[in-house]
Amino acid sequence: MKILHVTVNLAPRYGGVVQAVLDMAGALAARGHEVTIYTTNQDGPEQLDVPLNEPVMRDGVEVRYFPIQNPRFWGTSLPLAEALKADIPKFDVVHTHGLYLFHDLCTGHYCRKHGVPYIMQPHGTLDPYMYQRHRYRKSIMETLFGNRNIKRASGLIYTTEEEKILAKPYTFGAEGYIVPNGLDMSDYETLPEKGRFRSQYPQLQDQKMVLFFSRLNFKKGLDILIRAFSIVQAQHPDSMLVITGPDNENFGARAREWIQEEGIESKVIFTGMLTGQEKLAVLRDADLFVLPSYSENFGIAVIEAMVCGTPVMISDKVNIWRELEANRAGRVAPCSPELFAEGMNELLADKELSTAMGQRGRELVQNLYQWERVGESLEKVYMAVHRDAGQSRPRLQKVVANETRRM
The missing domain is CATH 3.40.50.2000 (Glycogen Phosphorylase B;)
Structure with missing residues (x-):
């Protein structure tokens, strides 16, 4: 399968989510899949010293970095949006990490437009403690695109049963899969x-x-x-x-x-x-x-x-x-x-x-919690999502056409 992961940044300072994205992509590549990560060069107030908009190979995974722009808190990058618009049709499934961010908006929109199934991973942002933080700003994002993204996603991935339980009030009955993080x-x-x-x-x-x-x-x-x-x-x-x-x-x-x-x-x-x-x-x-x-x-x-x-x-x-x-x-x-x-x-x-x-x-x-086993579980989720998307593609295309006309 051709798999795309989209995340706001990959700088080590951002902790466990960054490591999880890199490791799960590597685990999937080790199982023979063609895996790509699209992200920005954000590194706190600075930028990572990485090539922009060209492939960087990392443990069998192709990583493409795009320039971070203002407003930085939103993970804004218009070049990233252009790349997603052009490239999403090339992938079998897209896995987006985090909510309420620029890449989240773009990924959901272009996946629906091109009929490509996408999975969302909130990484704890739907925990009630975090959900209430910056609630006014988040409610705007939910109205503009966040709720629609969740409702139209092929599913949400949680790392624990506890996370799934805590997120349930905010996911509109969306399908949920539990796939833990791991270690090499x-x-x-x-x-x-x-x-x-x-x-x-x-x-x-x-x-x-x-x-x-x-x-x-x-x-x-x-x-x-x-x-x-x-x-x-x-x-x-x-x-x-x-x-x-x-x-x-x-x-x-x-x-x-x-x-x-x-x-x-x-x-x-x-x-x-x-x-x-x-x-x-x-x-x-x-x-x-x-x-x-x-x-x-x-x-x-x-x-x-x-x-x-x-x-x-x-x-x-x-x-x-x-x-x-x-x-x-x-x-x-x-x-x-x-x-x-x-x-x-x-x-x-x-x-x-x-x-x-x-x-x-x-x-x-x-x-x-070994990535070898976690990668196998994630592979099964992707294959199920890809299969189900193929069966429902005519209905999906009709929904997307109606949505596109409204935008």
Whole structure:
């Protein structure tokens, strides 16, 4: 099949969604499909140093970057729109990532115009917590194109059953498929020697290391974590909090204020964003990974920690919490500093419990979250969508003709 993925950006600073798009495209290419990604060169306030409007091969996937334009918050790129208009008819199925954005508008319109089936993946934007954010602006987008895109899509892809349940009130009964994110296990076959990360920070020696590994962002629950860690200090004064991740919105300044208010400046280390072996080293050395998010579509960093054998504790707003709880592969708590502190204290105090949990976490990733298996599931969705679109093409063409006349 010829498959097109469309997403607003591919800069590493944007976290798990970017990695998920690249990995799922790579998994499909490995299964013999012809996979292309259309995106922009957006990288925060800057631009990626990449060729524009020409193919860049990446793990068997053709990536085409188009220039980001104002208004940047909308992911605007008129050259991207022109390319979609010209090229969408060449593909068997189109998979668009994210809602309320410029590429979302263009992809839905040209797919319907050319009778090409398209699948939408909201990546958590239909979680009630995120759905209410910037509600006025989003309601305009929904009226102009968003609701129509969902109603006419061949289906929506969710990474967990929890995400599907949360999104149900906003999807007009659209077909939903559950396809999790995954990891390439070959990237984790050889892990750094324990102690490599700690050796860079003398203050970590002989300390229990609690790790926050995610973007520094309003929804990640850093306020919960900092208060919880302050409570933990009473029982575990030999613990340190390491905060690792990109700070795209200067949210780190707010986090530092909370740390100062709690009087724990000497117990917290900020590392910035880590990648490659440095990322694996910090995950490997952590005694406990924590993610108390208010909203989290999947949590790719959670399964990265799990595959490194690190015990994890997450909020019940991280959508893989049901899977972790059912397999005893992680500790789950509500978004409460006191309850988070209770779980952190128990795991930091019981090495045997933590080790067993880390082992079960690694086994869960191996069983459910490998891209090889995820790619097979995604392939089945595409083939079903393509088949169904072929059977309904005459009716679809009539609907599109009527819609086009109104525009």
